Structure formats: C-alpha cells, structure tokens
Amino acid sequence: MRPVVLKTLNAPILVIILTFLVAIQSSLFNSYPLMYLQPDVVLVAVVWSALRRDFAEGGVLTLILANIAEIHSGAPQGLYLACYMAVYLAIRILSRFFLFPNLTSYIGLTLGASIFWKLLSLFILHLLGLSANQWRHTLVLLLPGAVMVGIVSIWLFRFFERFDWVTYKNPKAKHADDDILIDEEGWAE
Amino acid sequence: MLRYIKEYRFYIILFLFILIPIIAIDTSTRAPREYRLYDRVIVGITSPVQTAISWALEISVSFVNNYIFLFSTRSQNLELIGENRKLLNMIINLRETQEENKRLRKLLNFKESFSLETVNARVIAKDVSTEFRVIRINRGEDNGIKKDMPVVNSEGVIGRVLRTTGKTADIVTLLDLLSAVDSIVKRSRVRGIVEGMTDEVCHLKFALRTDDIQNGDLLISSGLGGVFPKGLPVGRVTDIVRQPYGITQSVEVRPSVDFSKLEEVLVITGKMDSPIHVAEQYQQQLTGPKGKKEEPES
Numbered sequence: 102m103r104p105v106v107l108k109t110l111n112a113p114i115l116v117i118i119l120t121f122l123v124a125i126q127s128s129l130f131n132s133y134p135l136m137y138l139q140p141d142v143v144l145v146a147v148v149w150s151a152l153r154r155d156f157a158e159g160g161v162l163t164l165i166l167a168n169i170a171e172i173h174s175g176a177p178q179g180l181y182l183a184c185y186m187a188v189y190l191a192i193r194i195l196s197r198f199f200l201f202p203n204l205t206s207y208i209g210l211t212l213g214a215s216i217f218w219k220l221l222s223l224f225i226l227h228l229l230g231l232s233a234n235q236w237r238h239t240l241v242l243l244l245p246g247a248v249m250v251g252i253v254s255i256w257l258f259r260f261f262e263r264f265d266w267v268t269y270k271n272p273k274a275k276h277a278d279d280d281i282l283i284d285e286e287g288w289a290e
Numbered sequence: 291m292l293r294y295i296k297e298y299r300f301y302i303i304l305f306l307f308i309l310i311p312i313i314a315i316d317t318s319t320r321a322p323r324e325y326r327l328y329d330r331v332i333v334g335i336t337s338p339v340q341t342a343i344s345w346a347l348e349i350s351v352s353f354v355n356n357y358i359f360l361f362s363t364r365s366q367n368l369e370l371i372g373e374n375r376k377l378l379n380m381i382i383n384l385r386e387t388q389e390e391n392k393r394l395r396k397l398l399n400f401k402e403s404f405s406l407e408t409v410n411a412r413v414i415a416k417d418v419s420t421e422f423r424v425i426r427i428n429r430g431e432d433n434g435i436k437k438d439m440p441v442v443n444s445e446g447v448i449g450r451v452l453r454t455t456g457k458t459a460d461i462v463t464l465l466d467l468l469s470a471v472d473s474i475v476k477r478s479r480v481r482g483i484v485e486g487m488t489d490e491v492c493h494l495k496f497a498l499r500t501d502d503i504q505n506g507d508l509l510i511s512s513g514l515g516g517v518f519p520k521g522l523p524v525g526r527v528t529d530i531v532r533q534p535y536g537i538t539q540s541v542e543v544r545p546s547v548d549f550s551k552l553e554e555v556l557v558i559t560g561k562m563d564s565p566i567h568v569a570e571q572y573q574q575q576l577t578g579p580k581g582k583k584e585e586p587e588s
Contacts, residue, residue, distance in 0.1 A: 123418060124336035127426075128343040131416035132351075134550075136489075139420060156300065160307045167311075171323060172332055174417050175424030175452060175462055178323040179314030186311050190304075222421065225315070231467055235421065238488045242420050 104269040111268040112162060118264075119146050120169055127173050137242060140253035143170045144218055147185050148211050148254070149261045151192035152201060153270075163189040176222075177229055184222045188214050204258055211254040215247035330455050337458045340415040341428055348553070407560025409433045413552055414458070423466040423486060427555060430454045438517055440558045446523030446546035447471060447511055448555055461555070464492060464524070464545050472514040473524045478502040481512060484524055484543055489550075492525060494541035499532055503541055519558075 122142040130139040143166045150159035150166075167185035174181065192214065201207055223239050265271040295302065325333065411427035429435055431454045441448040441461050449463040462469050465486040473484045473494070480501040482494040497503060507527040513520025529542035 120332060120336060121339055124339040124415070125343060127336075127415040127418050128340035129347070131344070131413070131425075132347070132550075136416060137420060139418070141418070143418075157303050160303065164307070164310060169332060170418050172325070172329045173336070173415070173426075174419050175422040175460065175466055175468060176417075176419060177315070177468075179311055182314045183311035186307055190307065219421075222419075226421075226467075229315075235467055235487075239421060246420065 104275055107268040108270055111265065111270045112158065114268070115146070115162070115261075115264065116165055116169075119143065119166055123169055123173055137245060138249045139246070140249045141170075141215065141218070141246070142253065142257065143167065143181075143185065144188065144215060144250055145211055145254045145257045146261070147189050148192060148207065148214050149258065151189045152196055152207070152210075153261070153265065156193065159193075160186070160189060177226075177231065180222060180225055180229075183225060184218050187221055188218050191217065204255070207258050208251050208254050212247045212251045215250040216243055219243050219246065325453050325455060333455050333458060337414065337426070337428075337455070340426065344412070344414040407434075408556045408558050409435060411435075411459070411555050411557055413555065420489075422468075423463045423489065423549070424452060425449075425461050425463060425552070427459050427461060427557070428457070429557065430456050430458045432456045433557075434559045435459045435557050436559075440518045440522075441555050442522060442558060443547060443552070443555050445548065446525070447518055448547050448549075448552070450517050451557065459557070463549060464547070465489060465549055470515075471518060471524055472512045473509040474512045475501075475503055475527075476508045476510050477504075478507070482509075482541070484509060487542075490544065491528065492543045492545060494527070494543050495538070497539055497541050499537060499539045501539065503527055503530060503539070505530060508546075509543055 119142060126139060126142050130136055146166055147163050150162045153159075154162060163185050164182060167181045170185070171178070171181040192210065195210070201210055219239055220243075223236055226235060262271075266274045269275055323329075409429050411429035411433075413425050414428045415426040417424045427441075435451055435454055437451050437453060439451045441450060447464055449461045449466070449469060452460040452462040454460070463486070464471060464484065465488070467486045469484075469486045469492075471484045472481070474481050478501070480497060480503055482497040482501075484492045485495055487493045494503075494509070505527055509524040509527065511518040511520060511522045511524055523546040525543040525545040527541055528544045529540075531540040533539075
C-alpha cells in the first residue's frame with residue numbers, strides 16, 4: 102500500500118519541490134553578478150521528465166513546470182510553455198535514437214537542451230516582434246548559462262534519482278524491497 | 291469510439307501538447323500573462339521563500355561589508371560628508387527655484403496639487419530568465435499598489451508595475467524589452483521612446499537623424515503616456531551612431547538608476563507633482579523625521 106501511495110504522490114511533490122527551487126533560483130541569484138549565472142532548474146526537470154516519465158505524465162509535468170516558471174518571469178504569455186514543450190518533445194525524439202545511460206550523458210543532453218531552449222526562445226521572440234537587440238545579449242550568455250545549468254544538473258539529477266527511488270517511481274526500488282524481504286525470510290542464497 | 295481514442299491515444303496527447311502552448315501564446319498582446327487564481331496561490335507560496343532568502347542574503351552581505359571589509363571606510367566617510375554638503379547646497383537652490391516657480395504659477399492661476407503618495411518596497415526577487423528584467427517587490431495590492439503605477443528611486447525612473455498580488459508586485463524595469471518610456475533630451479527637448487535593450491543599456495527609438503543629441507545628454511521623462519510624471523531622470527546618452535542614410539539615428543542610453551545594486555524602490559501611488567517637490571519628498575524619506583525637523587518651513 103505504502104509504495105502505491107508514495108508513487109502517486111511523486112508528481113505533486115516534485116512540482117512543489119520545483120516551485121520552491123524556482124523561488125530560490127529567482128531570489129538567490131538576483132544580485133549582480135550572480136544574475137548572469139542563474140541556472141534553469143525547470144529545464145533540468147523537463148529533461149528528467151522526458152527521459153524518466155511516460156509520454157503523457159512527462160508532458161503534463163512539463164506544462165505545469167513551464168507555467169510556474171512563466172509566473173516568475175516577465176516573458177510574454179505562452180513563451181515558456183512553447184519552449185519547454187519543444188525541448189521535451191525533442192528529447193523524447195532523441196531518446197528513441199540515442200541511448201542516455203549515465204549521469205554524464207544526461208548532463209551533456211542538458212547542456213544541449215539549454216542552448217536549444219535559448220535559441221528557440223529568441224526565435225519565438227523574433228516572431229512576436231520583440232527580439233530587437235536581444236540576440237546579442239542572448240548569444241553572449243548562451244554558453245555561460247548552459248554551463249551553469251550543466252553544473253547544477255549534477256546535483257539535481259542525483260536528487261531526482263534518489264527521490265524517484267524513495268517514492269518507488271523507479272521500478273527497481275520495488276524489486277529491491279522485495280529482495281530484502283526474501284532475504285529476511287531466508288530465501289536468498 | 292473509445293476503441294479509436296485508445297488506438298490513437300498517443301497522437302491525441304501529442305496534438306494537445308503542441309496545441310496548448312500555441313493557444314497560450316497571445317500574439318495580439320505580446321504581453322506577460324496576468325495573474326490567475328492558481329498563479330496567485332503559487333506566488334503566495336513562493337514569495338515568503340523569496341523574502342526569506344533575500345533577507346538572509348542581505349544580512350550576510352551586510353555582515354561582510356560592515357564587519358569584514360572596512361578597509362576604506364574612513365576615506366569613504368570623508369567623501370560622503372563632502373557629497374552631503376554639496377547635496378544640501380543643491381537642495382537649498384532647488385527650494386529657491388521651487389518658491390519662484392510657485393509665485394509664477396500663482397500669477398498664471400495654475401492649480402497645484404502637492405499630494406505625493408509613495409510606498410516603500412524591497413526587491414525580493416528577479417526574473418527567472420536572463421532575457422527579461424522584471425523584479426518582484428514585497429508590497430502589493432494590500433499596500434495600495436496597482437497595475438501601471440510608476441516605480442522610482444532617488445536616482446530616477448525604475449519602471450512600472452506589471453501585475454500584482456496581495457503581498458507582492460512585479461515591476462517591469464526600464465531595461466526590459468517590453469518597457470517603453472516616452473522621454474525628452476533635457477538640453478535640446480528632442481523626443482523619443484526609451485526601450486530596454488540589455489542588462490545595462492537601453493536605446494532611444496524614433497530620434498530623427500537630424501535631431502540634436504550629444505553624448506552625455508540627460509534624458510528625462512516627458513510626462514506623456516500617463517505613467518511617469520514629467521521631469522524624472524531616465525538616463526544619459528552614451529553612444530550615438532548616425533548612418534549616412536535612413537531616417538533615424540541609433541542612440542544608446544545608460545539608465546540613471548544602477549539596476550545592479552537595486553535594493554529598495556518607491557512606488558508612486560498618488561498624484562504626481564513637480565520634480566523639485568519629488569526630490570524633496572525623497573530627501574525627507576531618506577533623512578527621516580529628524581531631517582524633516584531641521585528643514586525650515588516654507
């Protein structure tokens with residue numbers, strides 16, 4: 102019973118945790134020059150959702166998290182929804198052709214996703230007629246921003262992994278529990 | 291029917307995932323979204339965290355600055371005393387000008403209104419993206435703050451209120467690409483629109499190539515547009531590029547407010563007054579009741 106409840110609560114708790122992380126991100130990095138190194142925690146969560154959730158759940162999580170980011174930003178309405186969803190779908194497609202077996206590959210993917218996200222947002226802003234003189238600023242901060250997201254993702258991915266394990270979202274967690282029970286009953290060799 | 295839905299479940303979900311963001315992008319307004327009920331709930335959860343972190347950071351920075359880095363305190367103190375004297379002289383001159391202005395206004399039978407209501411607020415967070423320059427302050431609707439109210443500090447124009455909740459308000463700063471302030475060059479009275487460009491500079495749009503603008507020129511708010519009162523400092527011209535062709539010239543403006551060190555702001559909630567009176571109000575708020583007592587009553 103307990104694993105089922107925890108598994109059900111996984112997504113809502115993840116949303117709450119990320120809401121707090123967005124609050125921390127926006128207030129901790131609000132002073133100069135830290136503001137240029139602001140990591141995008143939502144992007145890391147979107148990458149995680151694309152790789153570790155089924156299509157529908159990951160997509161809904163992406164929309165909710167993009168919405169939370171949008172509330173904490175002055176971005177035009179819908180920009181973050183479109184950009185994060187594009188990142189989500191792109192990673193889903195990539196994951197069908199490539200294997201992302203370990204943390205290093207996840208970090209590499211996050212770096213790429215960060216660059217893709219920024220360029221896409223610039224493109225949409227251009228379509229909305231708002232990108233005048235913005236491209237230079239975006240391009241200057243493109244790589245530092247991606248590196249910062251990559252660094253933060255090391256801890257965040259480990260945290261997500263641990264969180265999924267504790268809440269039995271990771272299928273291996275249930276099996277590990279069963280093995281322990283078998284072990285305690287004296288069935289293990 | 292259900293069988294078809296089950297069969298094409300993936301495509302239906304994919305279609306919805308693509309459709310929702312496209313619908314959300316409001317191409318007609320291109321504006322940041324207004325707060326809805328659930329947005330307010332989320333902001334209600336995050337704003338105390340932001341306030342707490344902001345407060346903790348401020349305490350830490352204050353501790354480091356006040357107890358650890360005291361190398362140049364004495365020389366800075368002497369500089370500030372000198373600066374304070376200069377400012378006091380300036381205030382006296384401004385007061386004289388104001389008195390003269392009052393007399394002239396009376397002669398012209400202009401009605402004057404002297405009520406300037408402001409709300410002090412602290413910056414608690416900045417935009418989650420580096421592309422936009424919106425800040426969040428710890429005062430909101432409960433303190434009388436409403437959308438489109440001007441936000442200033444002693445240095446000049448900061449921005450306008452973008453949206454509010456009960457306890458917080460988002461300010462779209464002068465540097466944001468969604469910001470536009472109708473301004474005039476103080477020296478030559480040339481008009482233009484100051485729009486955000488990067489984290490440090492703005493640009494003056496619609497300035498004709500033949501307009502008289504020079505490096506170092508001070509830009510002040512024109513009072514048009516109905517948000518900012520006339521005469522508030524907006525910024526200084528730092529770079530001008532005049533091409534041999536075209537109608538306009540490219541003018542780069544550095545805001546008079548140092549946004550990298552922005553901690554406290556004033557939201558103007560009441561009627562506006564002359565810039566001199568505004569300056570006096572700032573002075574009173576900076577010096578407090580003690581400074582107020584020392585000032586001779588006019």
